Amino acid sequence: MGQLKFSLILSLFILFNLGISAQDYTPMAVENATWIMDGLGESYYVAWAYRISGDTIVENLSYKKVYGFGLDVVSEHFDFPKKYEVSSSALSFLMRDDIEERKVYVRKANEWTGIPYKSSNCEDQVFIEEQMLYDFSLTVGDSIQHCMIDYSDLDYSVIEIDSSEEVFGLNRRVLSGWFDSNEMKLIESIGFTGGLLNANIIYPPGFYLSSFCIGTEWDCQLHTSSEDFVQEDDVIIYPNPVSDKLNIEADKTIKKVFIYDAMGALVLKKAGNIESINTENLKSGLYILCIRFEHNNGLHRETFIKY
Numbered sequence: 001m002g003q004l005k006f007s008l009i010l011s012l013f014i015l016f017n018l019g020i021s022a023q024d025y026t027p028m029a030v031e032n033a034t035w036i037m038d039g040l041g042e043s044y045y046v047a048w049a050y051r052i053s054g055d056t057i058v059e060n061l062s063y064k065k066v067y068g069f070g071l072d073v074v075s076e077h078f079d080f081p082k083k084y085e086v087s088s089s090a091l092s093f094l095m096r097d098d099i100e101e102r103k104v105y106v107r108k109a110n111e112w113t114g115i116p117y118k119s120s121n122c123e124d125q126v127f128i129e130e131q132m133l134y135d136f137s138l139t140v141g142d143s144i145q146h147c148m149i150d151y152s153d154l155d156y157s158v159i160e161i162d163s164s165e166e167v168f169g170l171n172r173r174v175l176s177g178w179f180d181s182n183e184m185k186l187i188e189s190i191g192f193t194g195g196l197l198n199a200n201i202i203y204p205p206g207f208y209l210s211s212f213c214i215g216t217e218w219d220c221q222l223h224t225s226s227e228d229f230v231q232e233d234d235v236i237i238y239p240n241p242v243s244d245k246l247n248i249e250a251d252k253t254i255k256k257v258f259i260y261d262a263m264g265a266l267v268l269k270k271a272g273n274i275e276s277i278n279t280e281n282l283k284s285g286l287y288i289l290c291i292r293f294e295h296n297n298g299l300h301r302e303t304f305i306k307y
Contacts, residue, residue: 032216037195058107258290
């Protein structure tokens with residue numbers, strides 16, 4: 001009787017964990033998800049972005065529309081977060097998640113060649129027919145295969161670590177391995193650390209995913225004019241450095257505040273005429289406070305240190 005009871009409990013435990021695993025998947029094809037990639041070209045910064053907006057049905061399958069953006073970098077090299085102006089945009093491809101299988105599929109929407117430094121492999125291979133872009137059902141010991149990578153002369157990347165890490169403000173599942181002596185990281189709901197279609201081991205050194213955000217175009221730094229960036233003289237923040245409450249004094253009415261970490265990731269957003277922000281949950285380090293006022297759409301920036 002005791003053995004039967006133990007077997008029943010063990011079976012229920014296994015089924016429970018299988019159910020949790022299936023439900024634990026974080027989808028990638030999410031409305032307003034935005035990827036910004038940038039890096040230093042031959043003599044200047046180059047940037048481009050992908051953003052999900054809208055739905056469509058193809059062959060009885062529901063897809064999210066992914067738009068591509070060409071970006072001009074309007075900030076100095078060492079300014080963070082970077083300031084971008086949208087120079088061009090177009091529907092680029094379609095994407096869907098198979099949540100049960102933990103896989104991401106894409107198919108071509110139309111031809112668009114406005115993204116500098118894009119991968120000819122992925123862009124050319126996102127055919128009219130659907131193909132798998134990412135397989136997050138993989139785990140330790142499995143090989144990562146992707147259209148970004150030419151495997152003709154190199155070994156597959158084998159996953160060595162399946163872990164959870166804080167990436168762009170949230171704990172996410174990360175698959176890590178090595179490919180031709182280069183570390184590779186594949187992040188659930190985001191893709192490679194090089195970007196949505198950009199394997200970090202393939203792109204030129206210095207090109208990487210600089211920002212991932214789910215929000216409005218303005219929230220995700222896709223600005224259409226340099227007028228989006230203003231600097232008000234009558235803003236004071238204190239104490240700085242700060243341990244808990246950061247006070248904000250401004251003569252004008254505040255509409256929204258955003259806090260970015262030193263890598264440009266959005267870690268906090270609040271709406272309203274904010275007079276103070278609780279920073280207790282922020283890790284120690286350098287942060288950028290961005291303030292949007294009621295009287296214009298501009299962005300005022302202040303830097304502070306959390307200790």
